[in-house]
Amino acid sequence: MAEGRKHPDxxxxxxxxxxxxxxxxxxxxxxxxxxxxxxxxxxxxxTGHICPSYERSPKVRSDS
Numbered sequence: 001m002a003e004g005r006k007h008p009d010x011x012x013x014x015x016x017x018x019x020x021x022x023x024x025x026x027x028x029x030x031x032x033x034x035x036x037x038x039x040x041x042x043x044x045x046x047t048g049h050i051c052p053s054y055e056r057s058p059k060v061r062s063d064s
Contacts, residue, residue, distance in 0.1 A: 007040035008054035015053060028053075 010016040015030045016039065028039030030053040035042050040051040 006050065007038065007044045008051055010038040010040050010051075010054075012056055012060045013040075013053075014055045014057040014059075016057075 010026065010028065013028075015028050017027045017029065019025055019027045019034055021034065024034035024036060026036070026038060027034045028043075031039060031043055033039040033042050040054065043049075043051045
């Protein structure tokens with residue numbers, strides 16, 4: 001997570017998915033969130049805590 005950010009990058013999380021619903025295109029399978037915003041932002045706004053379930057997806061390649 002980058003310095004100063006309040007939430008992890010859902011796009012690299014194993015629990016993130018894209019839905020077919022154009023009104024709610026982003027989803028988190030852990031929290032059952034469907035939203036226009038990144039799910040970690042929704043979790044932060046609802047709880048005041050950084051998403052505790054972020055786990056880097058093995059499908060995301062490393063640029064190092």
